Amino acid sequence: MSSPRKVSDSTVRRLSSYLRILRELSSGGTETVSSDRLAELGGLTSAQVRKDLSQFGNFGVRGRGYDVSALAEELTRILGLDREWRTVVVGAGRLGSALTAYPDFSVQGFRILALFDSDPSKHGRRFGEATVLPLEELEEFVRERKVEVAILTTPAAAAQAAADRLVAAGIHGILNFAPTTLDVPDTVHVRVVNLAIELEGLSYAIREDGSRGTGSSGGGPDEE
């Protein structure tokens, strides 16, 4: 069953987006939704929506669209959200502790069991059910509690060493917020959240507007 499921990263992202839309529709009492409407809500073409969803089975009801609850349930299963993922946060600074409180994580089944930090002054602090533990205890905790996912929020300089320890302890996936590239084996999945890259995309786009608006000078919005 694995081969027909080999889908692209961008498809997986769109599936996440469909699921979010379907949940909103469902909580608003909507029972069926057309591919046109799903496409409109997701900012996509309806052909894209139909193509994406057809890879996973036949969810459409001819003339009525998709069954909102059934499709949401199937996407939840496909995305691996019908189960709990044992998760730790490495780096208990502001970002790490903010993420621990981020409601979407627990809603999606990412259960944060502990935070780890090298700073002794942070040890013992509680965030929800999770406590900040010494970094030296990381491997043992990951092994014993069969932790699957780590959210990495250390400074860039400490990230690779932390990743190496997580990999050695058997982690399956890392969500990397540290602004550096991690070198891990192919068997460990890494997702990167680089906030600076998003901001740079924004500044590039705004500056482009400025260039177009002012014609040839290219000086950007500062000249207004």
Added chain:
Amino acid sequence: MSSPRKVSDSTVRRLSSYLRILRELSSGGTETVSSDRLAELGGLTSAQVRKDLSQFGNFGVRGRGYDVSALAEELTRILGLDREWRTVVVGAGRLGSALTAYPDFSVQGFRILALFDSDPSKHGRRFGEATVLPLEELEEFVRERKVEVAILTTPAAAAQAAADRLVAAGIHGILNFAPTTLDVPDTVHVRVVNLAIELEGLSYAIREDGSRGTGSSGGGPDEE
């Protein structure tokens, strides 16, 4: 000068990534870098690197590669990072205040002038040079201080109303952390950071491994 610059979103992301690598190389004392080495550090092919960079001019020195400082400087300019972007954070919860302290923002020229929140108990709190102000003061502040970028970290239900107010006050770009789609005019640029989507990509990938590893049952890593 704007038409040859119309590059794709994914190119802009790679430019950000090159810039990050070049800065690391520069701080390590490296003066020139080959496209092969840049490609290796960025996890790309060298053909991709050469194609991306050739869109913006001729930075290569034949037989020696790229001049690290000159290329970094040029990418900084292209990405709009050679200037300051007046920025506010809307939503002064944990995520908003964590982002205010995120060092990369100020390094990249995003200067956070203020945070806004509807909760009076948060008003007056200081984060660096920024203070939490009442949400009612948002439009006036954005207009008077010519704020260009807003980082939106409100709950989903409050995000569209906040975006409408930012747009009315003349904002140029929004970095949206609220887990909802924003409806804004085409003239306003929106970048979405959806942490749940990244986590879902991770859980999808790990689950896929589980399916392959255990053969036909598809039960995933829970069965280990």
